[in-house]
Amino acid sequence: MKVLLRAATIYNPASAFHMQQHNVLLENGTITYIGQDEQKADTEVALEGLCISVGWIDMHAYTGEPGLEYKEDLESLSAAAAAGGFTEVLCLPNTDPVVQTKSAISYIKNRSQHYPVTLLPAGAVTVEAQGKDLTEMIDLHEAGAVAFSDGIHPLQGADVTLKALQYMQMFDGLLMNKPEHTRLTENGQMHEGEASTRLGMRGIPSLAEEVMVTRDLQLLAYTGGKLHFSLISTAAAIEAIRIAKAQGLQVTCDVASYQIAFTDETVAPFDTDYKVAPPFRSASDAEAIKEGLQDGTIDVLVSAHTPQDVEGKKLEYDLAEFGITNLETAFAVANSTMELPLDVLLEKFTTNPRRILGLAQPKIAIGEPANITLFNPAATWVPDKNKTKSKSHNSPFYGQELKGRVLGIFHKGQLVLNQSF
Incomplete structure (x- = not known):
């Protein structure tokens, strides 16, 4: 099959065609032509404001399969990812059973091999993600686990974290950890501050994140290895990581693309669609996140x-689960709120996560495999609950106008266009 992307503006600093507008011909999954000449194709994509980049990759997404498919299965996750512009997605291990065996890794890879989106399994660090005994990480690595994390369960024990950092050095593995002292966040519902006091809600203090970042950085300095912090949210945590990077530690971090869309003062009170972990924090934390993204302290934006x-x-606020669906809105929310130049924003979705995960970097060049996201960064749109590809609908962004629209993806020889175009 031949697909022609007509008059597409190319965003790929590694390409000789960066920031240029060209016709791009894709044939049997390979880029065969880039230039101004007319080309014959079976399918032509000619859309106003068409821009392309290498395919976006998400480092933090949850799927319920196996065991919790009523929330999300691999097929619906892939569909939501494609609608959001992602060609590759790292799946957390918090399924039932937990992704802690070679067969579990193989299941995800085999089940999704024909999807247009590549699903990358993360293996659990500890058995049942309970933070006690280490899994057989070498076996999981050889089976195809691209990183190791207990996902939604932060590693609490310093001894376990230390051993994991040491163990992974045998195969140059990456430890991903969500920094949260769970005893300090127990029964917390929102950011601890004036708003939580005014609403009479148990707060989640910034300290719970910051003490764990400090601890893990001390362990990293002691052991060596590679550490990635998932879902950073506070100014002090960002500053600690900035200092650690300057000292030469192999530390990276990400932030949820929605993290500064709201603050603790602007969330709709008692609306569980705004209940996330870590919570929406203060305006000063939001400014620190912007600064961290701009100066490179924060490496990656994720959908979470x-x-x-x-x-x-649909429960009382204190009983409701944390989290929102965001694969389909991740880019638009970040583009609407983060105040980043487009090339910097794209770096957080493309080259940086692949560098951290040790994956090959796609390139928009003749003869290269086509791994491409199609988008219009200036187009506005309104997410519609009735049109979502995800099985779940827990999002505060339905009905809100966002800037930056995904037009489709091309990956594994498959073209997926958003149906509204």
Whole structure:
């Protein structure tokens, strides 16, 4: 099959065609022509404001398969990812059973091999993600686990974290950890501050994140290895990581693309669609996140896609589950709120996550495999609950106008266009 992307503006600093507008011909999954000449194709994509980049990759998404398919399965996750412009997605291990065996890794890879989106399994660090005994990480690595994390369960024990950092050095593995002292966040519902006091809600203090970042950085300095912090949210945590990077530690971090869309003062009170972990924090934390993204302290933007069914969200606030669906809105939300130049924003979705995960970097060049996201960064749109590809609908962005629209993806020889175009 031949696909022609007509008059597409190319965003790929590694390409000789960066920031140029060309016709791009894709044939049997390979880029065969880039230039101004007319080309014959079976399918032509000619859309106003068409821009292309190498395919976006998400480092933090949850799928319920196996065991919790009513929230999200691999097929719906792939469809939501494609609609959001992602060609590759790292799946957290918090399924039932936990992704902690070679067969579990193989299941995800085999089940999704024909999807247009590549699903990358993360293996659990500890058995059942309970933070006690280490899994057989070498076996999991050889089976195809691209990183190791206990996902939604932060590693609490310093001894376990230390051993994991040491163990992974045998195969140059990456430890991903969500920094949260769970004893300090127990029963917390939103950011601890004036708003939580005014609403009479138990707060989640910034300290719970910051003490764990400090601890893990001390362990990293002691052991060596590679550490990635998932879902950073506070100014002090960002500053600690900035200092650690300057000292030469192999530390990276990400932030949810929605993290500064709201603050603790602007969320809709008691609306569980705004209940996320870490919570929406203060305005000063939001400014620190912007600065961290601009100066490179924060390496990656992630969807933090956490689908929850109706029974998990339509409850009293203190009983409702944390998390929102965000694969389909991740780019638009970041583009609307982060105030980043487009090339910097794209770096957080493309080259940086692949560098951290040790994956090959796609390139928009003749003869290269086509791994491409199609988008219009200036187009506005309104997410519609009735048109979502995810099985779950827990999002605060339905009905809100966002800037930056995904037009489709091309990956694994498959073209997927958003149906509204």
